Amino acid sequence: MSNHPIFIDNLAFAKKNEYLTGQLLVADSPRLGDFLGILNTQNRPNDSENLNLSALGTVDYKLQGKKDALGQYLLYLSLNIHLTVICQRCLSEMPLKLKLSFNYLIGDVSDADVNALEIDNNDDFDLQQANKAMDVIALIEDEIIMAMPIAPMHEEGCTALVMQSGEKPNPFAALKGLIKP
DSSP states (O other), X not given: OOOOOOEEOHHHHHHTTOEEEEEEEGGGOHHHHHHHTSOOTTTOOOTTSOOOGGGGEEEEEEEEEEXXXXXXXXXXXXXXXXXXXXXXXXXXXXXXXXXXXXXXXXXXXXXXXXXXXXXXXXXSOEEEEOOTTEEHHHHHHHHHHHHSOSSOOOSSOOSSOOOOOOOOOOTTHHHHTTOOO
């Protein structure tokens, strides 16, 4: 499954109460793959390889446009994320599942107007400027990257982690001989 860029006119999308659903593969998402450390230019899978690309991770998404009772145009984005990440405690692969939802208020304002009106201070909605070519895939990637845990770890004890260091010499043992009774 190959993901092509999806561009929408977000204001028209909301006015028409349209919706968009799909699945994004991490293997087809270079920014997300690079962020997760799964894909790089040396080990990126080729189309000819028989590799289960969904094993790297999938994101099921739904984008819904609506008009509220106040006449404002809104976008609702819901994400169901299944990723394979590296546990920062035991350094083995682990599944990570996230369910996220985002609400956007579509405004036909410039950057200067946003700063002057302090529209961005509303916790219920994020402002999304009206855009005739909004990149849906880039929006999804941005939200996932910002929502990712800094150091993902298994919730329960990691079984693969066993550290044995043996006897360590005391670094102050040489100083003990210098003390005279």
